Amino acid sequence: MHIFTGKQDTSKSQAELLYDIQLRKERQFRANVALSWFVLLAILIFAFSGASITIGSTTYSGIQVDTQFIRDNLSFIAGGLGETIRISILSILLAMALALLAALGRLSTVPPIYALSTFYVSLIRGTPLYLQIFFFFLALPQLGIVLSGLVSGVLALGLNYGAYMSEIFRAGLSSVGKGQREAAMAIGMTPTQTMRRVILPQALRFAIPPVGNEFIAMTKDSALVSATGFVHELMWRATKVGRAQFHNLEALIMAAIFYWIVTLLLTYVQSIIETRLSKGDR
Amino acid sequence: MVPVVKISNLDKFFGHLHVLKNISLEVAERQVVCLIGRSGSGKSTLLRCINFLEEPSHGSIEVDGIIVAGGEKGSKHRQLVHDVRLKTGMVFQEFNLFPHMTVLENVIEGPVIVKGMDKKKAIELGEENLDRVGLLFKKDEYPMRLSGGQKQRVAIARALTMEPRVMLFDEPTSALDPELIGEVLNVMQKLAKAGMTMLVVTHEMGFAREVADRVLVMSEGEIIEDAKPSDLFNNPKDPRTKALIDRYRSGEQ
Numbered sequence: 001m002h003i004f005t006g007k008q009d010t011s012k013s014q015a016e017l018l019y020d021i022q023l024r025k026e027r028q029f030r031a032n033v034a035l036s037w038f039v040l041l042a043i044l045i046f047a048f049s050g051a052s053i054t055i056g057s058t059t060y061s062g063i064q065v066d067t068q069f070i071r072d073n074l075s076f077i078a079g080g081l082g083e084t085i086r087i088s089i090l091s092i093l094l095a096m097a098l099a100l101l102a103a104l105g106r107l108s109t110v111p112p113i114y115a116l117s118t119f120y121v122s123l124i125r126g127t128p129l130y131l132q133i134f135f136f137f138l139a140l141p142q143l144g145i146v147l148s149g150l151v152s153g154v155l156a157l158g159l160n161y162g163a164y165m166s167e168i169f170r171a172g173l174s175s176v177g178k179g180q181r182e183a184a185m186a187i188g189m190t191p192t193q194t195m196r197r198v199i200l201p202q203a204l205r206f207a208i209p210p211v212g213n214e215f216i217a218m219t220k221d222s223a224l225v226s227a228t229g230f231v232h233e234l235m236w237r238a239t240k241v242g243r244a245q246f247h248n249l250e251a252l253i254m255a256a257i258f259y260w261i262v263t264l265l266l267t268y269v270q271s272i273i274e275t276r277l278s279k280g281d282r
Numbered sequence: 283m284v285p286v287v288k289i290s291n292l293d294k295f296f297g298h299l300h301v302l303k304n305i306s307l308e309v310a311e312r313q314v315v316c317l318i319g320r321s322g323s324g325k326s327t328l329l330r331c332i333n334f335l336e337e338p339s340h341g342s343i344e345v346d347g348i349i350v351a352g353g354e355k356g357s358k359h360r361q362l363v364h365d366v367r368l369k370t371g372m373v374f375q376e377f378n379l380f381p382h383m384t385v386l387e388n389v390i391e392g393p394v395i396v397k398g399m400d401k402k403k404a405i406e407l408g409e410e411n412l413d414r415v416g417l418l419f420k421k422d423e424y425p426m427r428l429s430g431g432q433k434q435r436v437a438i439a440r441a442l443t444m445e446p447r448v449m450l451f452d453e454p455t456s457a458l459d460p461e462l463i464g465e466v467l468n469v470m471q472k473l474a475k476a477g478m479t480m481l482v483v484t485h486e487m488g489f490a491r492e493v494a495d496r497v498l499v500m501s502e503g504e505i506i507e508d509a510k511p512s513d514l515f516n517n518p519k520d521p522r523t524k525a526l527i528d529r530y531r532s533g534e535q
């Protein structure tokens with residue numbers, strides 16, 4: 001190497017050269033990770049391809065899956081995607097509303113309101129989501145309240161995620177400095193106007209990335225709603241055809257792939273939103 | 283003449299801490315009053331009591347004829363406080379612009395939302411005030427993209443667009459890099475020349491000397507001296523004032 005000689009030395013400082021080396025190392029690392037990902041994916045595909053390869057004296061053969069079954073049921077299972085997304089969107093909207101109320105309740109100085117908020121969060125966090133879904137679907141009818149599978153699922157998911165997400169909104173609200181409140185008060189805003197026009201918009205912006213994470217988690221937890229037997233989302237469809245034809249392996253693999261793709265897409269969308277927000281492009 | 287601001291027998295406690303001690307003060311229309319004093323002497327608290335960002339413990343505040351007694355509660359009191367806030371503009375050390383609004387949106391927020399002013403009229407007024415502080419060309423930027431000095435000038439324009447009777451400044455240049463202080467002080471000086479009534483907490487002795495009509499010295503919750511700047515700086519009566527001025531002379535300035 002002759003990086004410290006003559007021409008190059010005058011055009012680039014030593015620090016810049018070191019920085020270049022660092023950058024090249026990082027790029028190399030990322031390339032290697034991508035390659036490894038590709039290999040792992042290839043192994044996974046091979047494992048379920050039914051093909052076999054011989055290395056030396058040993059032969060490795062993949063699991064034989066029934067491709068006919070996959071072809072026959074692909075569109076039926078894929079048909080559950082819409083329902084999965086629909087449940088997730090409805091539930092996240094409910095969860096956001098509840099989380100915001102719970103967060104505001106946590107900041108309240110009125111004891112019953114503060115208590116209601118903490119009580120809700122404690123109760124929901126202290127019990128399983130699976131139980132909550134069944135509670136709405138199976139227990140409430142005993143009291144004469146009959147809810148559809150979808151409504152039970154959305155209520156349970158919304159309540160559950162709302163309790164967990166209240167922390168996000170609380171952090172969002174407290175991320176807004178007290179100077180903002182004072183500036184709003186100084187120009188004569190009422191407490192309600194201050195909350196609506198100044199505090200909330202900033203708190204919500206702060207909450208967007210973590211709420212995105214919750215939404216991604218929710219698309220997968222929505223699978224639990226299939227347990228009611230009446231919501232024809234991805235998981236319900238996969239288990240239905242899988243059990244009926246004793247092809248659970250293929251059916252679940254298909255569902256898994258759909259969930260994974262949805263998750264990857266949402267993660268990608270989220271990363272775009274996040275870089276936008278962090279650039280202060282608003 | 284009726285004073286624009288009249289503070290009568292004001293006391294402020296934070297718990298057991300007696301921060302303002304029986305303060306009375308009148309500020310006439312078009313007067314520029316600078317408040318100086320050591321850290322913790324109660325300058326900010328006094329200023330913040332005028333627009334009730336701090337609720338006075340006892341005494342009363344009168345702004346442009348609206349008299350509000352301290353330490354009261356209830357809807358009537360809240361209404362009076364609201365009326366007083368419409369008559370006062372406040373500029374903070376930390377600017378406190380709304381980061382999710384553009385410069386123009388920051389400036390018209392108060393008139394539109396609080397006063398219910400027609401949006402077109404508010405924009406006209408807002409642009410006029412942005413022009414006064416020399417920042418009309420930044421009206422569509424977000425505060426994040428402005429320098430500290432520009433932020434503070436926008437904050438001044440925001441306060442002005444509420445058309446207050448008196449402007450309160452709490453160390454408006456203390457958070458600024460030295461090279462940005464001048465542009466803010468210039469705007470304030472222009473404002474003073476245009477006849478705005480102003481109360482300014484500041485460590486800028488040059489500004490106090492040149493622009494102020496009166497300089498008040500605070501110490502431990504009391505106003506210990508109240509004089510024309512030339513008198514105050516040349517022959518301070520109270521030894522504490524003298525010590526303060528000496529510190530400024532030897533120190534930062």
Ligand SMILES: Nc1ncnc2c1ncn2[C@@H]1O[C@H](COP(=O)(O)OP(=O)(O)OP(=O)(O)O)[C@@H](O)[C@H]1O
Nearest residue numbers: 296297299301319320321322323324325326327328
């Ligand atoms: N919210 C509060 N709660 C309790 N004590 C406070 C509060 N605000 C101010 N104080 C106290 O009141 C006293 C006066 O504070 P103030 O902020 O008015 O002083 P200041 O003259 O503005 O000082 P500085 O030059 O540091 O800004 C100080 O002792 C301070 O610690």
Ligand SMILES: [Mg+2]
Nearest residue numbers: 325326327453
């Ligand atoms: Mg202060």
